Amino acid sequence: MNKFSIGIVTFLGRFEVYFKHLIRKxxxxxxxxxxxxxxxGHYDIVKxxxxxxxxxxxxxxxxxxxxVTNVDHRSIARGWNWLILMSRFDRVxxxxxxxxxxxxxxxNLENLTHFPDFFIINRxxxxxxxxxxxxxxxxxxxxxxxGMGCEDHDYSFRLAMKxxxxxxxxxxxxxxxxxxxxxSGWADISDIDKIFGRHSQVNRDFLKQKWFWSDYGPVxxxxxxxxxxxxxxxxxxxxxNKGLEEMPEFYPLSSLDNSGGQKESNKYSLLRFLSITCxxxxxxxxxxxxxxxxxxxxxxxxxxxxxRWRTKISR
Numbered sequence: 324m325n326k327f328s329i330g331i332v333t334f335l336g337r338f339e340v341y342f343k344h345l346i347r348k349x350x351x352x353x354x355x356x357x358x359x360x361x362x363x364g365h366y367d368i369v370k371x372x373x374x375x376x377x378x379x380x381x382x383x384x385x386x387x388x389x390x391v392t393n394v395d396h397r398s399i400a401r402g403w404n405w406l407i408l409m410s411r412f413d414r415v416x417x418x419x420x421x422x423x424x425x426x427x428x429x430x431n432l433e434n435l436t437h438f439p440d441f442f443i444i445n446r447x448x449x450x451x452x453x454x455x456x457x458x459x460x461x462x463x464x465x466x467x468x469x470g471m472g473c474e475d476h477d478y479s480f481r482l483a484m485k486x487x488x489x490x491x492x493x494x495x496x497x498x499x500x501x502x503x504x505x506x507s508g509w510a511d512i513s514d515i516d517k518i519f520g521r522h523s524q525v526n527r528d529f530l531k532q533k534w535f536w537s538d539y540g541p542v543x544x545x546x547x548x549x550x551x552x553x554x555x556x557x558x559x560x561x562x563x564n565k566g567l568e569e570m571p572e573f574y575p576l577s578s579l580d581n582s583g584g585q586k587e588s589n590k591y592s593l594l595r596f597l598s599i600t601c602x603x604x605x606x607x608x609x610x611x612x613x614x615x616x617x618x619x620x621x622x623x624x625x626x627x628x629x630x631r632w633r634t635k636i637s638r
Contacts, residue, residue, distance in 0.1 A: 326414070326433075327452060329356055330406030332399055333420035334363040335374035336506040341421045343381065350385050351601075352429045357387060359409040361402035364393035366511040396508035400464035400474045401573075407458060408578060414440070419449040421502035426601050428496030435492065441482065442490040446554050448475035449499035455579040461485055463573045465533075470509040472522025473530040475554070480534055480561050483550040491553040535562040 329349065333342045349358055362378060365371040375392055382388050391405060407415050416432070440454035461481050468474050479489050504521050513525035535542040537560040547562035 326412060327356075327416045328410040328412040328414070329353060329358045330361070330403075330410065330415050330417045331358070331420055332361045332363060332402035332406070332417075333378075334396075334508050335365055335370060335378075336504070336508075337420045337502065338374060338378055341500070341502055342378075345418070345420060345422065345424070346382070346385065346388070348424050350387070352424065352426065354387060357389070357411055358385070359406050360388060360390040361397075361405050362390055362392045363397055363399075363402060363508055364395040365506075365508040366396060368394065371508075396512070398466050398469050398474075399471045400466045400468050403464045403474070404466065404573060407453065407455060408574060410455075413456070414438075414452055414454045416450070416452050419499060421500045422449055423498050423500060425496040426604075428494065429599070431494050431496055435494070437492070439490050441487060442492050443554065444492060444494050444497060445499075446491045446493075446556075447499050448554060449501075450497055457482075457487070458579060459576050461487065462570065465570050466573055467570065468523075468526045468529055470513045470523025470526045471504070471507065472516060473526040476530055476552075477533065479552055480550060480563075483548060483561070484563075489551070489553055533564055533567050535564060537561070 331342075331345070346358075360382065362375065365374070371394055375394075379390070379392070382390055389409065391409070403417055406417055438452075441457045442452055444450040444452070461478070464474055465477055468477065482489055501521075504515065507523075509523050509525075513523040516522045516524045516527045530536075531539055535547070542560045542562050545562070546565070547560055549558060550561055551558045
């Protein structure tokens with residue numbers, strides 16, 4: 324069975340509508356797992372202080388959740404780095420705060436036959452798994468992306484440079500709602516980007532400084548390579564901009580050498596047994612529903628041929 328810790332970056336704009344619902348569902352499904360939360364900051368200190376009071380009061384109800392608080396806004400890249408640092412297990416499932424999870428997700432994820440050190444789920448960086456070994460090979464997420472967005476492009480390029488495939492695995496039971504960036508903590512340092520209308524323009528500008536990328540013009544031959552990006556099902560030609568200052572080592576890699584794993588005291592708890600049972604039953608239900616759905620679709624398409632085939636088989 325595949326094991327991991329869970330990490331989430333969130334901020335005040337997502338608290339009531341998205342984050343509370345996500346935490347309640349995660350606690351139902353993963354009561355025996357470590358869940359780490361990076362509570363990001365905000366430029367409005369008055370609102371941020373009240374938010375931290377509310378969110379920490381809410382999280383204290385859940386014994387398997389740890390969190391780190393920030394008053395000022397920090398980059399999403401820093402949030403991801405801290406979730407990896409906080410993890411007591413080698414692999415970390417990092418989630419956006421605006422996703423929905425169904426009961427089947429735990430069973431489907433834990434029982435994957437192929438569980439690589441890095442992969443994105445359902446072609447989206449809104450939910451991905453990364454190991455500390457990957458960080459030691461590729462490096463930290465670049466915290467010079469001070470807003471939100473393009474961290475995934477940057478890390479995908481760096482993975483490709485190291486020859487590590489950007490794998491995507493389809494897992495039923497999780498989806499991204501793509502919530503709007505309302506009341507973002509980075510709104511005082513950047514406009515919203517002009518392409519997708521959700522990310523920080525400052526991040527997209529920095530991505531263009533760091534990389535030559537075929538989406539934005541010619542790429543020099545020296546140091547160039549091809550990358551297939553599964554999230555968009557596109558192939559790009561990319562090359563690093565050697566004129567940009569080298570990325571610093573944000574934290575000592577030796578800080579990752581902590582492999583305590585999950586708490587053994589909860590290994591056979593009643594909550595764990597119930598959550599696994601519910602997830603397994605729900606997984607069977609959804610698989611059966613999928614098969615029935617395919618059967619109904621075939622019957623609608625084939626019409627009379629379907630009935631003749633069933634009659635023939637019954638004989």
